[in-house]
Amino acid sequence: MTFRKILVANRGEIARRIFRTCRTMGIQTVAVYSEADKGAVHVREADEAVYIGPPPAAQSYLNMDAVIRAAKETGAEAVHPGYGFLSENGDFAERCQREGLVFIGPSPEVIRAMGSKIEARRRMQAAGVPVVPGTERPVDTLEEAMEAAEGIGYPLMVKASAGGGGIGMSRVETPEELKKTFESTRARAVNFFGDGALFLEKWVEGPRHIEVQVAADAHGNAVHLFERECSVQRRHQKVVEESPSPFLNDAMRERLTAAALRGATAIGYRNLGTMEFLFDAKGNFYFLEMNTRLQVEHPVTELITGLDLVEWQIRIAAGERLPVLETPARLGAAVECRVYAEDPVRFLPSPGTITALAWPEGVRVDTGVEQGSAVTPFYDPMIAKIIAHGSTREEALARMERALSETRIEGIKTNLPFLLEVMRNPEFRRGSYDTGLVQNMQNGKA
CATH class of the missing domain: 3.30.470.20 (ATP-grasp fold, B domain)
Incomplete structure (x- = not known):
């Protein structure tokens, strides 16, 4: 299989970076852009560019329907997600496959499994890869967290299972701090990732x-x-x-x-x-x-x-x-x-x-x-x-x-x-x- 045309579902420097390789390989490129990016450099550099929505990312770069529609309308055979936005979204990767588009990345199943830090820990343990001591399943209540923390020991990290980019992480030194932090960390996880599942990990000193x-x-x-x-x-x-x-x-x-x-x-x-x-x-x-x-x-x-x-x-x-x-x-x-x-x-x-x-x-x-x-x-x-x-x-x-x-x-x-x-x-x-x-x-x- 060879690709004649690739849509890059991203913006800015990473879109330009991917275009550069596509040009070297003789592959045509499609850019997508929001209203805020209509004058952006990456829009000019692509062979084609498609408007996909208003400035907020949820209405443009995270809009799966708009991105896939742009790929289909321009005849792109593959979608490169870059990083951020939809790059680690298993549902998007699956949607691409259903629409006959090649998602340039791993399978939807692997994206979903490794996107859950709890599931990723399980799989790595099964493969013999060392993991930080911590809970093996989500802690659903403060009471569960307090009980688990006693076994792990302080200090420890409260983490969002779906977290990333440093969001949804809190270091706690004492049971009192855990009480103050647990619900606020869950709220941030829900707000940023739509998933409030939390787990605990032992703090690694001087990591x-x-x-x-x-x-x-x-x-x-x-x-x-x-x-x-x-x-x-x-x-x-x-x-x-x-x-x-x-x-x-x-x-x-x-x-x-x-x-x-x-x-x-x-x-x-x-x-x-x-x-x-x-x-x-x-x-x-x-x-x-x-x-x-x-x-x-x-x-x-x-x-x-x-x-x-x-x-x-x-x-x-x-x-x-x-x-x-x-x-x-x-x-x-x-x-x-x-x-x-x-x-x-x-x-x-x-x-x-x-x-x-x-x-x-x-x-x-x-x-x-x-x-x-x-x-x-x-x-x-x-x-x-x-x-x-x-x-x-x-x-x-x-x-x-x-x-x-x-x-x-x-x-x-x-x-x-x-x-x-x-x-x-x-x-x-x-x-x-x-x-x-x-x-x-x-x-x-x-």
């Missing part, structure tokens, strides 16, 4: 968040494409990613990647996906979740492997074998910084019009904006990703620091000053950081 890129085809082949260190986070949201992880030695890396492949193979995974883990200070690791889509930080892996991961996704979805059947040699080190339209101190969105813009040279920049672009309040405030590569970590970080210093964005506030602060932080430079780095920086402890 590092490290993920493994995996790929599998329909012919029984599966490979890993190394790890990405994602421990620079604010409010559980990744901000800086790098590879290789400065924390792992070769033996730890081998155990981690083997576990990731074991888990992906056990669930019959197809296409690209990311297995996420937490490491404690002693080097023990635990399965956290699986993202059944392309990651925001996929360019890090592309720079250290020389591979095009979007092309892999398309070829696997078309029924081809993996382009590479063994993990390739790693090519140096790479680091990615997410550039947000937000106040760099309070981390609040900063919508407005970009009046001046200049990107640095010598690094990769994936962006969905240009000078004159309007950054609206309707969508995620990330406007670009800057990715630097070097033969060593030190070289990659030096290039990133220079690139951030040379970037010029006016008309809106951005987190560029904060990103520079991270690059110059002694703990980060030593590689001796964990997920508490940003909070420590804000509290003057790092």
